[in-house]
Amino acid sequence: MPYKARDVSVILMILRVLNKRMKLSEDEHWYYLNQEKGFRGEIQFDILTEKLKRDCYILNDLQLESSTSSFQLDSTLIFQETCSLFDVKNYEGEYIYDAEYFKTIGGRDIQNPLDQLKRSKLLLNNLLQSLGSKLTIEAYVIFINPQFTLYQTPPDLPIILPTQLDAFIRKLDQKPSRLNQSHKNLADKLISLHQTVPPKIQVPNYSYEAMKKGLTCCKCDSFSVTIVGKKLICGECGCEELVTVSVMRNVEEFKLLFPEQKITTNVIHEWCGVVDSRKRISRVLRKNLKITGLGQWAFYE
Numbered sequence: 367m368p369y370k371a372r373d374v375s376v377i378l379m380i381l382r383v384l385n386k387r388m389k390l391s392e393d394e395h396w397y398y399l400n401q402e403k404g405f406r407g408e409i410q411f412d413i414l415t416e417k418l419k420r421d422c423y424i425l426n427d428l429q430l431e432s433s434t435s436s437f438q439l440d441s442t443l444i445f446q447e448t449c450s451l452f453d454v455k456n457y458e459g460e461y462i463y464d465a466e467y468f469k470t471i472g473g474r475d476i477q478n479p480l481d482q483l484k485r486s487k488l489l490l491n492n493l494l495q496s497l498g499s500k501l502t503i504e505a506y507v508i509f510i511n512p513q514f515t516l517y518q519t520p521p522d523l524p525i526i527l528p529t530q531l532d533a534f535i536r537k538l539d540q541k542p543s544r545l546n547q548s549h550k551n552l553a554d555k556l557i558s559l560h561q562t563v564p565p566k567i568q569v570p571n572y573s574y575e576a577m578k579k580g581l582t583c584c585k586c587d588s589f590s591v592t593i594v595g596k597k598l599i600c601g602e603c604g605c606e607e608l609v610t611v612s613v614m615r616n617v618e619e620f621k622l623l624f625p626e627q628k629i630t631t632n633v634i635h636e637w638c639g640v641v642d643s644r645k646r647i648s649r650v651l652r653k654n655l656k657i658t659g660l661g662q663w664a665f666y667e
């Protein structure tokens with residue numbers, strides 16, 4: 367069990383809603399798919415670390431700050447003597463190693479992830495020192511996708527290729543490790559420093575007007591839904607959901623995209639589209655959120 371579980375990042379949550387409700391440009395769509403792919407890769411690595419039998423604290427996805435520089439760690443494992451950090455990459459295809467860029471035969475080159483890793487290692491080291499921890503930091507780039515090859519990789523680099531992954535995890539599991547209260551304190555401290563909203567959210571520009579309005583299916587994201595009694599029924603996959611649940615799910619999407627906007631019956635009525643009655647929206651909001659103000663000036667929190 368990870369000590370800190372991985373959540374879907376705010377960036378990815380926003381991108382998912384944008385992809386559903388507006389037309390992303392080709393580059394934006396590519397960026398979105400890469401974020402999804404990166405997340406899938408991280409989950410795959412989580413499955414491997416969760417199998418470790420050694421005593422260790424597994425901290426998935428930390429967004430930290432050290433001397434005003436922020437850095438993100440995909441996966442951090444605290445052992446008795448070491449703090450191991452892992453940058454997980456879900457690239458696939460054939461690449462040729464180069465100190466600056468990994469080159470492909472045809473497609474897009476990628477920046478050598480060791481630069482980023484060095485930076486994260488240094489910043490984490492500063493942070494641990496400021497917290498009085500004496501753990502040694504080990505840092506690795508993990509290439510998780512079995513369809514990834516990197517030709518001409520110098521063997522002494524902290525790069526773990528898919529073919530080396532099993533042996534690497536086994537070695538990790540042989541680290542002598544006995545944890546005490548100081549390790550737990552450190553794990554708790556790092557979690558308390560985790561910032562839920564990354565400093566710069568990199569998402570495409572969007573506006574309320576450009577968004578497609580309407581309730582969507584909770585399973586397949588389709589807008590082809592109809593209301594029958596208390597239920598929302600999807601015309602694509604047949605999935606059924608209570609209208610109340612569905613409205614609140616879409617309120618959450620609205621809040622994610624427009625955190626500054628006030629939640630009012632009118633706004634949500636337009637946002638949800640398919641619900642005819644404003645009274646029904648109002649009932650759902652009143653039941654699930656706290657109302658402030660009266661009549662036409664009322665809004666929900």
Ligand SMILES: [Zn+2]
Pocket residue numbers: 583584585586587588600601602603604605
């Ligand atoms: Zn559906």
